[in-house]
Amino acid sequence: MTKVALITGITGQDGSYLAELLLEKGYLVHGFMRRTSSFNTARIDHLYQDQHEPDRRLFLHYADLTDGSRLVTLLESIRPAEVYNLAAQSHVRVSFDEPEYTGMATGLGSTRLLEAIRMIGLDCRFYQASSSEMFGATPPPQNEQTPFWPRSPYGVAKVYSHWMTRNYREAYGMFAVNGILFNHESPRRGETFVTRKITRAVAEIAAGKRSELFLGNLDSVRDWGYAPEYVAGMWAMLQHSEPADYVLATGTAYTIRDFLQFSFEHVGLDWQKYVKFDERYLRPSEVDSLIGDASKAASVLGWRPKVLTPELARIMVDADQRAL
Ligand code: NDP
Ligand code: GDR
Numbered sequence: 481m482t483k484v485a486l487i488t489g490i491t492g493q494d495g496s497y498l499a500e501l502l503l504e505k506g507y508l509v510h511g512f513m514r515r516t517s518s519f520n521t522a523r524i525d526h527l528y529q530d531q532h533e534p535d536r537r538l539f540l541h542y543a544d545l546t547d548g549s550r551l552v553t554l555l556e557s558i559r560p561a562e563v564y565n566l567a568a569q570s571h572v573r574v575s576f577d578e579p580e581y582t583g584m585a586t587g588l589g590s591t592r593l594l595e596a597i598r599m600i601g602l603d604c605r606f607y608q609a610s611s612s613e614m615f616g617a618t619p620p621p622q623n624e625q626t627p628f629w630p631r632s633p634y635g636v637a638k639v640y641s642h643w644m645t646r647n648y649r650e651a652y653g654m655f656a657v658n659g660i661l662f663n664h665e666s667p668r669r670g671e672t673f674v675t676r677k678i679t680r681a682v683a684e685i686a687a688g689k690r691s692e693l694f695l696g697n698l699d700s701v702r703d704w705g706y707a708p709e710y711v712a713g714m715w716a717m718l719q720h721s722e723p724a725d726y727v728l729a730t731g732t733a734y735t736i737r738d739f740l741q742f743s744f745e746h747v748g749l750d751w752q753k754y755v756k757f758d759e760r761y762l763r764p765s766e767v768d769s770l771i772g773d774a775s776k777a778a779s780v781l782g783w784r785p786k787v788l789t790p791e792l793a794r795i796m797v798d799a800d801q802r803a804l
Pocket of ligand 1: 493513514566569570585609611663664665717774
């Protein structure tokens with residue numbers, strides 16, 4: 481029988497790659513998107529099928545994670561076998577400006593979804609997009625046993641969602657899992673995250689269209705992987721016989737300076753000539769170092785990342801040059 485999946489946050493980076501993967505696997509895919517005054521579907525336009533096509537396999541619905549009754553109504557009618565909760569206010573810096581909204585969407589949004597599933601008695605598997613930001617100030621390497629010490633309203637909201645997901649698993653026997661994903665990027669990464677901000681600037685600087693790039697803290701260490709490989713890991717978590725939480729990461733560590741180096745040297749430029757400091761991009765409390773240990777995902781799911789940060793930077797610069 482054809483499997484039915486639901487993706488919240490289908491218009492985001494991960495949602496778009498996951499929709500592609502599930503369609504390739506033969507699923508019927510339903511996606512929740514927000515109503516916005518201008519189009520927000522650029523990442524999934526290539527998958528879009530007209531409503532009147534007879535064999536349509538992608539269905540989009542307006543829904544906001546802050547609107548619980550809408551989630552109940554839609555889940556009741558779609559009755560998916562797998563629910564991937566990827567929607568969130570996902571920007572760490574912005575979460576300091578909008579802590580309350582971040583709590584409502586990134587935190588309580590997951591509870592609304594879990595509670596909707598429980599209320600209608602839906603038998604489905606649930607994936608929660610947990611984050612390495614939950615580890616915050618706890619030193620690396622971080623794995624499933626590492627204590628959380630979130631350093632932003634975003635990280636705090638994700639910890640809440642993480643524990644609610646575990647609680648629904650323990651309290652109601654739900655197949656609910658947390659994927660604790662370290663940073664993963666791609667040419668579809670939002671333009672205000674540091675990797676994409678850098679690779680877009682590199683493309684523009686190489687084309688002579690600009691001469692400066694303003695950034696904040698260049699010393700933080702991140703474990704950057706390639707988004708399409710990470711959504712395959714999400715799917716694998718929901719196919720396993722037992723629900724459990726998994727870290728996905730490359731296990732490698734680079735600073736923002738390293739990412740600048742990889743990106744600028746790919747077009748033969750010296751980053752130090754173009755990068756300027758702007759304190760507006762600093763965070764009130766920073767996460768200094770995230771380096772993941774994904775050995776559980778490797779041994780249980782057979783998940784192993786192939787693209788590491790230097791190659792990732794080149795993929796993203798190439799894509800931004802083509803887009804320009
Ligand atoms: P994006 O920011 O690219 O996508 C977020 C998605 O959530 C978008 O579709 C957005 O819609 C939607 N959204 C935001 N607020 C709401 C809301 N109130 N109701 C409904 N939808 C909403 O994030 P990513 O794709 O990078 O990440 C996917 C998930 O994984 C997020 O939950 C993120 O926090 C988490 N995560 C990401 C990591 C990463 O490195 N990328 C690492 C670990 C966790 P719109 O397009 O309209 O803005
Ligand atoms: P992060 O990603 O906070 O790790 O969250 P981001 O790319 O925003 O920041 C990474 C590091 O770069 C430093 N930095 C800057 N960041 C941004 N955005 N803009 C700048 O100009 C800049 N200059 C320096 C930051 O201080 C930080 O140390 C991402 C999101 O996708 C989350 O949703 C996800 O959960 C985590 O990754 C894992």
